Amino acid sequence: MEWNSxxxxxxxxxxxxxxxLLWFVIGLCAVILAAxxxxxxxxxxxxxxxxxVYAFARSSDRWHAWLLSHRVFGPIINDWRxxxxxxxxxxxxxxxxxxxxFGISLAIGVDAVIxxxxxxxxxxxATFVLSRPSPPEFTTETKPPA
Numbered sequence: 001m002e003w004n005s006x007x008x009x010x011x012x013x014x015x016x017x018x019x020x021l022l023w024f025v026i027g028l029c030a031v032i033l034a035a036x037x038x039x040x041x042x043x044x045x046x047x048x049x050x051x052x053v054y055a056f057a058r059s060s061d062r063w064h065a066w067l068l069s070h071r072v073f074g075p076i077i078n079d080w081r082x083x084x085x086x087x088x089x090x091x092x093x094x095x096x097x098x099x100x101x102f103g104i105s106l107a108i109g110v111d112a113v114i115x116x117x118x119x120x121x122x123x124x125x126a127t128f129v130l131s132r133p134s135p136p137e138f139t140t141e142t143k144p145p146a
Contacts, residue, residue, distance in 0.1 A: 020059040027055030027063060034073065040097075044125075046086065049077050085135040094129050098122045 016024065030052035037045035049067070056064035068074050079085045086094075102122055105115055 016059070023055045023059035024063070027052045027059060027067075030055060031067070031073075038072075045090075046076055046080055049073050050080065053077055079135040083133065083135045086129060086132040088134050091129050091132075091134075095126045098126050 030048045033043065034045045034048035034052060037043035037048055053064060053067050056067055068077060075087070076090065079087055099122075102115075102118055105118055110118075
């Protein structure tokens with residue numbers, strides 16, 4: 001698989017220079033962490049996606065375009081970039097996952113100090129997620145059904 005189908009912006013040559021390779025690796029790591037964040041409530045998804053799109057914009061036009069057009073990640077990135085928003089479904093899943101993790105910790109008898117730290121971190125995370133606005137119902141990308 002070709003990492004980048006475009007030419008180096010400064011030299012006009014195809015391929016990766018060390019800096020573009022570094023940005024590409026950062027982008028890949030961020031995408032992996034974002035994918036894990038979809039499943040793990042303490043690992044955020046949106047910040048890692050924003051890092052990935054930033055890194056790919058500096059390393060690979062192909063991967064940058066792929067991420068922006070991705071079925072799952074693309075809308076999350078676009079909502080954040082255009083509106084600083086998190087959609088309702090993502091908020092619901094995120095906060096429900098946080099509550100589930102805390103409930104599991106209670107059920108298995110995790111130490112009180114760890115429960116306290118979890119409660120503080122999860123409460124702060126949930127507050128942040130819930131305080132973000134929701135994106136508009138219909139944007140230029142998604143038009144209302146006819």
